[in-house]
Amino acid sequence: MIHEIQPKNYTVGFFNCEPREHDSIIAFDGDLVCYRLEGDVAKLPAFGELSDKGSQTFIYLFSIDDERFFLAEQGDKNSFTPPKGYEMREYGLFREIGPRYIAFAIVTARHLSGWYADRKFCGKCGTGMALSETERACFCPKCGLIEYPKISPCVIVAVTDGEHLLLTRYKNHPYRRYALIAGFVEIGESLEDCVRREVFEETGVNVKNIRYYKSQPWAFTGTLLAGFFCELDGDGAISLDENELSEASWLKRKDIPPAISDIALTAEMMEMFRLGNI
Numbered sequence: 001m002i003h004e005i006q007p008k009n010y011t012v013g014f015f016n017c018e019p020r021e022h023d024s025i026i027a028f029d030g031d032l033v034c035y036r037l038e039g040d041v042a043k044l045p046a047f048g049e050l051s052d053k054g055s056q057t058f059i060y061l062f063s064i065d066d067e068r069f070f071l072a073e074q075g076d077k078n079s080f081t082p083p084k085g086y087e088m089r090e091y092g093l094f095r096e097i098g099p100r101y102i103a104f105a106i107v108t109a110r111h112l113s114g115w116y117a118d119r120k121f122c123g124k125c126g127t128g129m130a131l132s133e134t135e136r137a138c139f140c141p142k143c144g145l146i147e148y149p150k151i152s153p154c155v156i157v158a159v160t161d162g163e164h165l166l167l168t169r170y171k172n173h174p175y176r177r178y179a180l181i182a183g184f185v186e187i188g189e190s191l192e193d194c195v196r197r198e199v200f201e202e203t204g205v206n207v208k209n210i211r212y213y214k215s216q217p218w219a220f221t222g223t224l225l226a227g228f229f230c231e232l233d234g235d236g237a238i239s240l241d242e243n244e245l246s247e248a249s250w251l252k253r254k255d256i257p258p259a260i261s262d263i264a265l266t267a268e269m270m271e272m273f274r275l276g277n278i
Contacts, residue, residue, distance in 0.1 A: 001216050002263040005101040011063040014136040019058050019070045021048030026061070026109040027072035027080040032088035033106055034072075034080065042102050044069075049083040056080060059116065059131065061109055064101050071113055103263075111219035112136075115149050123147075153185040154223040155194045158269045158278075159207055161232040164250040165273050166203065171246040178257060180266050184223075195228050203248045204239025205232060216265040227265050229278055
């Protein structure tokens with residue numbers, strides 16, 4: 001999966017520091033991000049390569065091994081000019097190009113970039129927010145409200161019935177391949193209750209023997225995914241939620257299409273079942 005970058009180590013701890021010459025800079029402009037391609041390998045600009053350092057604000061993000069990453073903050077008073085040899089390219093390509101740890105850094109930075117952009121003003125009193133110097137947070141200098149990065153919990157559910165797996169296709173969504181049932185956890189709801197509710201709401205079937213598989217930070221949507229396997233409980237007749245899905249069906253293990261990517265928890269869970277490992 002995209003966050004599995006071993007043997008490299010991701011260090012999420014916050015440091016109040018300025019970028020050094022060799023530190024990596026991540027700059028977004030809408031759905032574009034600054035990098036250059038060397039074959040099918042992406043390279044981020046180093047701080048020392050920038051020509052407009054003085055007019056830009058940089059926020060420390062995280063480290064991977066000894067490589068430090070900074071966000072070039074965008075706003076009315078900040079603009080980013082790609083250094084020579086770099087250009088603004090489509091952000092979504094990081095699903096397909098490498099190296100894996102750079103792809104992970106890019107999507108994680110996008111998660112944080114969106115959060116910073118949405119926290120310009122205090123949601124309580126409307127005052128402009130300031131960046132904390134001691135932790136990854138924004139605070140209001142007037143009323144004292146502190147905001148931390150937003151992460152939304154979400155379940156991914158593989159429902160099995162013997163040799164069959166319940167697969168779906170999203171409605172009005174660019175991703176058209178088979179997927180598993182998924183949904184956000186509601187206030188006051190356990191992960192297991194969310195599994196039961198989402199499966200029933202989207203397909204009308206009940207489940208039992210809910211078993212946790214593994215989790216994945218999914219920065220594309222600012223979520224923390226929790227994967228579960230469970231079994232059909234009772235009638236397997238499907239009542240499709242046509243607002244969410246265009247299709248839901250039981251596929252035999254041998255008829256499930258092989259995975260075309262290993263970056264997502266959904267794909268890994270489907271592949272585990274297809275290969276008979278679950």
